[in-house]
Amino acid sequence: SSELTQDPAVSVALGQTVRITCQGDSLRGYYASWYQQKPGQAPVLVMHGKDSRPSGIPDRFSGSSSGNTASLTITGAQAEDEADYYCNSRDSSDARLFAGGTKLTVL
Amino acid sequence: QVHLQESGPGLVKPSETLSLTCTVSSGSVSSGNYYWSWIRQTPGKGLEWIGYIFYSGSTNYNPSLKSRVTISIDTSKNQLSLNLSSVTAADTAIYYCARDRRGINWFDPWGRGTLVTVSA
Numbered sequence: 565s566s567e568l569t570q571d572p573a574v575s576v577a578l579g580q581t582v583r584i585t586c587q588g589d590s591l592r593g594y595y596a597s598w599y600q601q602k603p604g605q606a607p608v609l610v611m612h613g614k615d616s617r618p619s620g621i622p623d624r625f626s627g628s629s630s631g632n633t634a635s636l637t638i639t640g641a642q643a644e645d646e647a648d649y650y651c652n653s654r655d656s657s658d659a660r661l662f663a664g665g666t667k668l669t670v671l
Numbered sequence: 672q673v674h675l676q677e678s679g680p681g682l683v684k685p686s687e688t689l690s691l692t693c694t695v696s697s698g699s700v701s702s703g704n705y706y707w708s709w710i711r712q713t714p715g716k717g718l719e720w721i722g723y724i725f726y727s728g729s730t731n732y733n734p735s736l737k738s739r740v741t742i743s744i745d746t747s748k749n750q751l752s753l754n755l756s757s758v759t760a761a762d763t764a765i766y767y768c769a770r771d772r773r774g775i776n777w778f779d780p781w782g783r784g785t786l787v788t789v790s791a
Binding site: 594595597599606607608609612613618650652653654657658659660661662663664665 | 708
């Protein structure tokens with residue numbers, strides 16, 4: 565299957581840790597990338613590869629992968645982390661895949 | 672810092688062809704390390720990859736859109752273009768262009784996006 569799935573919504577208390585997951589068969593062979601999107605803005609890359617953060621992304625963001633599941637973890641969530649998060653990967657035809665996104669609420 | 676900017680009509684009639692251009696600045700579309708992708712987002716919904724192009728002109732399209740999509744590149748102008756034919760209301764979306772890391776696949780940066788509405 566060439567699909568990626570995410571939980572539609574997740575919430576976290578301010579300062580606590582939250583894990584956002586992405587599942588799909590393609591993740592057994594290819595790393596996921598993660599994007600943060602705030603209302604009215606374009607997505608921003610926050611994680612890629614095994615656990616690589618682009619310049620400017622806080623170190624409270626981390627990534628991991630096991631089997632068919634990739635995870636984005638925010639350790640000590642801040643109010644500004646409230647956003648939609650999308651994972652992306654690719655399939656064996658090099659087509660790019662997106663999951664449906666997770667809406668993160670910081671309480 | 673590479674910058675991408677989408678441009679084109681904001682309103683397209685049903686059955687016509689949607690045409691957009693993405694202009695790349697402070698970087699070259701001729702870099703061998705990157706593809707250049709088009710991605711869309713329907714209002715209130717998730718992201719959908721449309722396709723990518725390499726500076727050589729080779730392309731890869733989303734199978735669900737392949738019959739209607741053409742992506743082209745003009746290295747002299749540092750631009751890529753998207754044509755989507757036979758549009759319907761379901762093609763109403765924000766259209767983004769993004770740099771796409773070849774061999775690894777991540778999108779960075781993205782353009783700001785442009786809203787295209789399909790309506791008579």
